[in-house]
Amino acid sequence: MIEPVTIAEHPPRDALWKRKFSLFKDIKQMWADRELIRTITERDIRTRYAQSMLGIFWALLGPLLTVFVFTIFFKRIGKLNTGPVPYALQTMAGLLPWQFFTGSVGTGANSLIQNNSVLNKMRCAREIFPISAIFTSFVDLCFSSVPFILMFAYYQFAPKATSIWVVPIFGLELLFTIGFCLSMSTLTVYMRDVRVLLSGLLSVGLFLSPIAYPVSKIPRNLQVPFTFLNPFIAFIDGYRRALLYGLPPQRRLMIPAAITGVVVCCVCYVIFRRTETGIADVA
Numbered sequence: 001m002i003e004p005v006t007i008a009e010h011p012p013r014d015a016l017w018k019r020k021f022s023l024f025k026d027i028k029q030m031w032a033d034r035e036l037i038r039t040i041t042e043r044d045i046r047t048r049y050a051q052s053m054l055g056i057f058w059a060l061l062g063p064l065l066t067v068f069v070f071t072i073f074f075k076r077i078g079k080l081n082t083g084p085v086p087y088a089l090q091t092m093a094g095l096l097p098w099q100f101f102t103g104s105v106g107t108g109a110n111s112l113i114q115n116n117s118v119l120n121k122m123r124c125a126r127e128i129f130p131i132s133a134i135f136t137s138f139v140d141l142c143f144s145s146v147p148f149i150l151m152f153a154y155y156q157f158a159p160k161a162t163s164i165w166v167v168p169i170f171g172l173e174l175l176f177t178i179g180f181c182l183s184m185s186t187l188t189v190y191m192r193d194v195r196v197l198l199s200g201l202l203s204v205g206l207f208l209s210p211i212a213y214p215v216s217k218i219p220r221n222l223q224v225p226f227t228f229l230n231p232f233i234a235f236i237d238g239y240r241r242a243l244l245y246g247l248p249p250q251r252r253l254m255i256p257a258a259i260t261g262v263v264v265c266c267v268c269y270v271i272f273r274r275t276e277t278g279i280a281d282v283a
Helices: 023-032 034-050 055-077 087-109 128-155 161-190 194-208 220-229 232-245 251-282
Strands: none
Touching: 023 034, 034 128, 055 087, 055 128, 087 128, 087 161, 087 194, 087 232, 128 161, 161 194, 161 232, 161 251, 220 232, 220 251, 232 251
């Protein structure tokens, strides 16, 4: 006589948080799924601008409107002095990388929920959904950079030779963004309130980051401790120094930012892999 098989409602407690994974295998799997990443990115871009009259031009107008508002309140009313560099250029240099981050995190946090039907039908690396959100924001960043380039011509202000520093700074920002996206995407699946909380945190972060004002407005003795908590203090300052002032990034700020970026990326990746087994069921 064959005895009936009983299926446990939950996995054994000693098996929780012990899922084995390999970074090399995960990267290899994502490379195998690169066509799916491209498809999802293209779909998201088309969906975002499909029902709007101006379409992709919103990616160009959005940063300009924000810079216009900041110019009125901080430059004219607040009488903020930025020296030989036009205020609009300095603000745009900080705003574009911040919008790349907020766009990536805002879309990436909902990526697993919005792609639940794909998760349940296809066998693929689940990281590709928040990663696709980052690619979508990068496309927006490319379009948003067009008015920034035109502003250089308008102000007759040429980028400096040290602009090459933008590449490694963006690499560190990308590490931080990937980690933050991965963690927010899984937290949103298990706790839907995270979406509301995240929106508020990003709004506050806009003013806690030196976008509308220079880093020098932050007391010098607080700059390094704050950079450990908010690496965008170093990122934005580094972009401005490299693009507008012909100076390399400040090591005293970039080292804490680099430490935070690497730690956040590694820790959030581990959390994502440990919790992904239940994503398809909960999402």
